[in-house]
Each structure stands twice: as C-alpha cells, then as structure tokens.
Amino acid sequence: MTAYVSPDVYNDLQKEVGKVRARLVVNSLDLDRLKVNNSNKKSKNILIFGSDYKRKGVDLAINAIEKAHLESKVNLVxxxxxxxxxxxxxxxxFNIIPSFVKIRRPSNDVRELYAECFLFLSPSRLEAFGYSVIEAKYTGMRVIASNVPGQNTLKNVPGISWVDSENIDQLSNAILKEYNSAExxxxxxxxxSRRVIENKYSLERWVNQVIDIYNEK
Structure with a gap:
C-alpha cells in the first residue's frame, strides 16, 4: 500500500496496515503552472482559502486582523x-460582515489570486498536508501558517512564519509584522524557498518515487 500524503497521515496508516505494507510518497505539485513573480507588494490584500470556514481558521484570521488594528488598512480576501x-x-x-472581509469564489487560474495579494494565511485547525502553503510560497508571497500536524511538515520550506494553532495573539502579531515589512x-x-520546493515537492520527484516503488515489485 502506498500513501500519497503527508508524513503524519502515513504514520497513522502504518499503525493500521504495518510498516512492511506501507510506503510514503509525499504529495507534490505541478510547479510549472505557478511560475509567476508576485511583485504586487503594494497590495493591501491578504488571502485565505475558506471553503471549510472553521477548519481553515477564517474566524481566527478576522479576529487577528481586528486585534492588529489593520481593519482600515487591509482586505481579507x-x-x-x-x-x-x-x-x-x-x-x-461577528453579527456583521466586517468591511475589510471580501468574499469571492475560486478562480480558474489560482495564480490570479496569489498575484493580487501580498500575504497568504493558513491558520488551519486541522490539515492533512498544505498544498496552498507551498503554492503561495512558490509564487513569492509572504506566508503565515499554523503549526498543526500535516501542515507543519512544511517547516523545511524557508520564509514561512509559523504560529500556534488557535493562538490569535501570535497570528495577529505575525500579520502585523508581515504588513509592516511588506516592502x-x-x-x-x-x-x-523555491529551490526547496522544487527539490522536495515537484511533480517530477513524485513520479520518480512512484516508478521506483513499482520497479521494486
């Protein structure tokens, strides 16, 4: 059995099927579609993916921006x-939708979203991996992520700011720091960060690992 997942999910799988039957191939991305230079550092937009509102920590992001007193200075997309x-x-x-919160549907080209914002937030309460963290960092964005299993396996990628899960004070301070240093x-x-991502999370590497496993059989 091969798990195309994060190491944390793989560890759980090993407990179920045993080490001999389980192999790990870490998730990867098609990086060619992300090769853009995010030069929009003057943007005041902060991006968060919130289809799963609570798990992704959208409420935490709203609270943290308000705590940093950035309501009039940024948009949370x-x-x-x-x-x-x-x-x-x-x-x-929150009784209302704060004026700085801008809700929009996904784009067919995720690069558009990353290019419009200077900072990406992933204050998730739970994650299996962290595709969007890698994507955002590869495009050149500033990134803040929560230190939760699955997502925190990406600590080998330079330039990501890590905060404790559900710690609004840490998240607020991190957002304020990134805002003040955005230029x-x-x-x-x-x-x-791009070199690390290309070495560890490229689609080519994933394919080669899968081929190696099949060749062993």
Missing part, C-alpha cells in the same frame, strides 16, 4: 465555493 454559507457563518459569529526585499528567501 476569503475564497470559498460557498459564499452564502461563509457570509452566514461570519454574521453568526522589504526578500528575494533571497524567495529563491531559497
């Missing part, structure tokens, strides 16, 4: 397949 449901959940929790030149970090 919440991308969701269910805008009506997202609006309902936000109103239930800084961080191309050296971008280059380092």
């Amino acid at each position: 919440v991308v969701t397949h269910s805008p009506k449901e997202a609006k309902k959940l936000i109103i239930n929790e 800084d030149n961080e191309m050296s970090i971008v280059k380092k």
Whole structure:
C-alpha cells in the first residue's frame, strides 16, 4: 500500500496496515503552472482559502486582523465555493460582515489570486498536508501558517512564519509584522524557498518515487 500524503497521515496508516505494507510518497505539485513573480507588494490584500470556514481558521484570521488594528488598512480576501454559507457563518459569529472581509469564489487560474495579494494565511485547525502553503510560497508571497500536524511538515520550506494553532495573539502579531515589512526585499528567501520546493515537492520527484516503488515489485 502506498500513501500519497503527508508524513503524519502515513504514520497513522502504518499503525493500521504495518510498516512492511506501507510506503510514503509525499504529495507534490505541478510547479510549472505557478511560475509567476508576485511583485504586487503594494497590495493591501491578504488571502485565505475558506471553503471549510472553521477548519481553515477564517474566524481566527478576522479576529487577528481586528486585534492588529489593520481593519482600515487591509482586505481579507476569503475564497470559498460557498459564499452564502461563509457570509452566514461570519454574521453568526461577528453579527456583521466586517468591511475589510471580501468574499469571492475560486478562480480558474489560482495564480490570479496569489498575484493580487501580498500575504497568504493558513491558520488551519486541522490539515492533512498544505498544498496552498507551498503554492503561495512558490509564487513569492509572504506566508503565515499554523503549526498543526500535516501542515507543519512544511517547516523545511524557508520564509514561512509559523504560529500556534488557535493562538490569535501570535497570528495577529505575525500579520502585523508581515504588513509592516511588506516592502522589504526578500528575494533571497524567495529563491531559497523555491529551490526547496522544487527539490522536495515537484511533480517530477513524485513520479520518480512512484516508478521506483513499482520497479521494486
């Protein structure tokens, strides 16, 4: 049995089927479709994927931006397949939809979303891997992610700011720090992160690993 997942999911699988029967091939991405330079550092948009509102931590992001007193300075772009449901959940929790929260549907070209924003948030309460974290970082965005199993296996990628799960104070401070330093030149970090992503999470590497496993049989 081969698991095309994160190491944390693989560890759970080993407990079920045994080490001999389980092999790990870490998830990967088609990086060619992401080869854009995110130069929109003057953008005031912060991006979060929120189709699963609670799990993705959209409520945490809203609270953190308010705590950082950035309501009038940034937009939180919440991308969701269910805008009506997202609006309902936000109103239930905050009584209104804060003016800085902008809800929109997914784009056919994810590069458009990344190019329009300077910061990507993934304050998830639960993750199996973290595709969007890698995607955002590869395009050159600043990234803040929660230190939860599955997602935290990406700590080998330089330039990601990590915060504890459901810690609004840490998330707020991290957002404020990234906002204040958004104009800084961080191309050296971008280059380092891209090299790591290409080495560890490219589709070519995934294919070669799968072929190696089949050749062993």
